[in-house]
Amino acid sequence: MKRLAIVLGTRDDLARVAALAHAARDRGTEVQLFAMDEGVAAFAADPARVVALVDDDCELVACAQSAHVRGLDEDAVGVLLGSQDDHAAMVHGADRVVAFT
Helix, strand or coil: CCEEEEEECCCCCHHHHHHHHHHHHHCCCEEEEEECCHHHHHHHHCHHHHHHHHHCCCEEEEEHHHHHHCCCCHHHHCCEEECHHHHHHHHHHCCEEEEEC
16 A cells, blocks of 8 residues: 655645545555644644544644644644654655645
8 A cells, every 4th residue: 555644844734735635545545644843733723624634544643842832732733742753754654755844
């Protein structure tokens, strides 16, 4: 199975990222999404979109440091808080990487 890694570092691209992720899932591609910087704030601001991605079997991780700087915890972000090690593992294991930074 193909694997797509998406990196979200902006607040304004979550809708595009979600559309890409859902389209990839519709084609049977595994999707892993790592949010950092303002992407973490985007997750917190749009919990329904985050739930829809999780419900579509996308793996979502948000940067714990980016969340901490913004005063957000795991409950506020809605996904597992991880590290740049998670980011590196996603990118390393992917067939394709798309970054919105």
